[in-house]
Amino acid sequence: MSFVIRFAKTEDLESIRAIYNNAVKTSTATLETDERDITAQRHWLAQHNGDPYPCFVAEDRDGIIAGWASLSPYNAKPGYRGAAENSVYVDTRAQGQGIGEALLQALLDDAPQRHIRTIVALISTDNLPSVSLHEKLGFRLIGTLERVGEKFGRDVDVSIFQWHLR
Template sequence: MIRFANLDDASAIAEIYNDAVRTTTAIWNDETVTVQNRADWIASKQTDGWPLFVMEDEQGAVAGYATYGPWRAWDGYRHTVEHSVYVQKDNRGQGIGKALMQALISKAKQTDIHVMVAGIEAGNEASIRLHEKLGFNRAGTLHEVGTKFGRWLDLTFLELNLGE
């Protein structure tokens, strides 16, 4: 079941986020977050009117989450968003990311969003393939623009034109 996140989801979202920080190059942060940090983030998403979806597993636990928000701060970019999608480590590869992305894309199409942007670590072929299956096109790669785990990382951008 996919639904809008609420403050009760802060702990599960923090757990998923922190696992990605500690073990993957999906999030280029070195520091984990607190449950309060995620609660504040959820509240901010709600206040600002940005969608934040969670997907529950059969037991009702949060198995993943997805959201989008401003791509860049200037007015001319107001119809472009950048999204994030993360799946709990034991639930990866089961279609949860795809389902959450489909919900995000559907929501964006109901608004005045024209383009959705994905910034993905260039070595994350599974995520890149998922995005391409959903209609995203590769827009280019920036080389060695980030670092994590003692190595330089490349960032591949993909775009989905929602007006097509």
Template sequence: MSIPHIRLMVDADWGAVERIYALGISTGSATFEDSVPAKSDFFGAKIPELSLVAEDADGTVAGWASASPSSGRAAYRGVVEHSIYVDPGQSGRGIAKLLLQALIEQAGIHGYWTIQSGIFAENTPSRALHLKMGFREIGYRERIAQRASGPRAGEWQNTFLYEIRL
């Protein structure tokens, strides 16, 4: 398989983005979301220049990354929180690394100064990738939220906080 091309996410990518997001939600280890938001809510919450997809030569979207403002306060205008999702059938190809590299680059180009993320404690591959890419582990939140539904319904989640300064 060829190395995926990273490009900006467009409206036409929604079907693939939604499918990959739903697969991530189904694991119970990727997000506190219980369902994929409506397309308009998803795109409305994301920063367009930091919404990316990894696309194979045949046009198949293999993963995506996005970022949202961390706060509505002006003082935090350069701080974003990001997410990365890869189709489980595409794992092991370095797609998450390519997406994270591109996201870091685009954030710097567009004047953002900090990228942060909360990652579930058991998501060791994502935690390791973030450290490898220069993120710092800055905190640990124990029993931060309880799952309402899905394969981990009723369980308390612990998260680690990561950030990178650009």
């Protein structure tokens, strides 16, 4: 699939929301259980305008948003300002075509200009595609929080992965 990676715009709001809400409903990719409404999504996008936390989207040649990736604060305390947590979500119809990798790579390439020098990924241990993607791009396993989450009536282990700017 041919696609471009660019910064998210307000017009992308509904596409970002639809891709995220599908993961909320169907997977442990996020431990969120309530779908995000349009007001919350608008607020979220305003907080990911690149100052300093960005949101990138992958747009296909028909103008359809196939995925998105973002950085968010790792911790609100000022001493953590050089650290961020990442998210990456690809539409189920577009997975396995290099989009997630391109989105995550865009986040890593962009991080230095936002003075972010380390990125933390919290990944449900059963999410093998995400584990593999993050390891491929240089994230290293720090450890696993056992049964720290719960979704769909079962316990979820969450692994902490970390990437450092060289």
